[in-house]
Amino acid sequence: MNKxxxxxxxxxxxxxxxxxxxxxxxxxxxxxxKEDYEEIEKWFKVNYDIKL
Incomplete structure (x- = not known):
């Protein structure tokens, strides 16, 4: 699936x-x-190049 x-x-x-x-x-x-958010933020950056 594409972004x-x-x-x-x-x-x-x-x-x-x-x-x-x-x-x-x-x-x-x-x-x-805060730790959950940081993990979510990293996931979006790595997988979709989205900086939250």
Whole structure:
């Protein structure tokens, strides 16, 4: 499966919205630890060349 055309834009918009107040508050509300987030961030960079 190829990367969806608008994936970069979608991820950018999602992260921009999350950072509007506090990225860490947003992440914590979803029960995601800092370590989990760092693993997710690395996965997107390695697999899709997306920097969150």
């Amino acid at each position: 969806p055309t608008m994936l970069n834009e979608f991820m950018y918009a999602l992260m921009k919205e999350a950072r509007r107040d506090s990225l860490w508050e947003f992440i914590e509300e979803w029960g995601i630890s």
